[in-house]
Amino acid sequence: MSLQILSVRVQASRVLASILKREASLSTLLPVAITNTPANERPLLQQLCYGTLRYLPQLELIAQRLLAKPLKPKDQDVQALILMGLYQLLHSRVPAHAAISETVQAAVKLKKKPWAKGLVNAVLRNFQRQPELQQTLQQNPIYSYAHPQWLIKRIKNAWPDHWSQVLEQNNNQAPMTLRVNLSAISRPDYSERLKAEGIPHHFGQFAATAIILDNPVDVDQLPGFSQGLISVQDEAAQLAAGLLDLQPQQRVLDACAAPGGKTGHILESETNLDHCLALDVSPDRLIRIEENLQRIGLNCELKTADAAESSWWDGQPFDRILLDAPCSATGVIRRNPDIKSLRKNSDIGNLSALQLNILENLWSMLGSDGRLVYATCSVLPDENEAVIKQFLDTHPEAVEFRVKADWGIERSAGRQLFPQENSHDGFYYAVIDKKG
Structure with missing residues (x-):
């Protein structure tokens, strides 16, 4: 089993635990964790952090049903591992046996007492053995929309015709959008630069400067980025x-x-x-x-x-x-x-x-x-x-x-x-x- 893979899950659990304790934001914590992670494992680190947080209310609801009692605040890193393991079982392509075994081994790497390893293993395996649990929770909007109850209520009350669309879009991955510097290059001309690099894209519908990439790429792959021809910025x-x-x-x-x-x-x-x-x-x-x-x-x-x-x-x-x-x-x-x-x-x-x-x-x-x-x-x-x-x-x-x-x-x-x-x-x- 790869030590790098284990280090990724330990890094992710520490990031997630700090967020669960409301100590800092993902935008503050993740860049530091990335620098401490081998380059080839960084995409997995990002997936584990973003994915677990995206479905967090849903995952917490499951964990509540599977845990006999809530974990203490000092054990939020163990809570984070449980949530991360549930995320992998529910929403990732990681094989179930690997998701469980590697998450359990990460509990060992956290240097907790043996109970942590046993608890993480028991919760994840119990979830596997209870497929009916998901069906039971399906009626709960916190589970089905993966948002906290207070936010579902506010958005639903404010936008009775749009609320479900807003919640569903919140759980999708946002596109990578570029702003073309029209003082330096036109949007059609920069589009040609992207085509030459084989980067598929389309023009934004509302902003005359917007180009939306079909798939995200590293900014270093974008022609003219370091020269200021474009910036990364949402169309809105x-x-x-x-x-x-x-x-x-x-x-x-x-x-x-x-x-x-x-x-x-x-x-x-x-x-x-x-x-x-x-x-x-x-x-x-x-x-x-x-x-x-x-x-x-x-x-x-x-x-x-x-x-x-x-x-x-x-x-x-x-x-x-x-x-x-x-x-x-x-x-x-x-x-x-x-x-x-x-x-x-x-x-x-x-x-x-x-x-x-x-x-x-x-x-x-x-x-x-x-x-x-x-x-x-x-x-x-x-x-x-x-x-x-x-x-x-x-x-x-x-x-x-x-x-x-x-x-x-x-x-x-x-x-x-x-x-x-x-x-x-x-x-x-x-x-x-x-x-x-």
């Missing part, structure tokens, strides 16, 4: 720059800007701005913005600051503000399946209050006849149209620009996009103009 996120209606010599603020995809698109869309400022509360995330801008060869002032307060502002009004507000990220669960574990129902009210607070603060920095674009990657109205309607009700000088488009659904305020198969993620946009 590519709509932001166009909504800003950028003009030469404008002062532009990109608030909550990390990792900088929209900042780069702003600079590519209007190369003659008077000033561009990208703001983020995290200095580490600002480094990501700087790296992305260096790759595409464009410049922007970067500042570590909190968009909810104003001590960083020099008093000069902005002509355009993009507020990509902190949110539940319920529209991008397929890219970040750990949201199912990390997010709680109580978070939504706190987030909507924060969103309104940031919006109020940034509005004071927008000049007369300026435009603010409010964006989230959420599908929950509490974070979207409810925030905008509350803001508009208290600001007579704020006028919503009603976007007429062939994407999304028009709401009482703004437009809502749902995640679509082989297309864009879930997103929300509202455009507000400031009248003098």
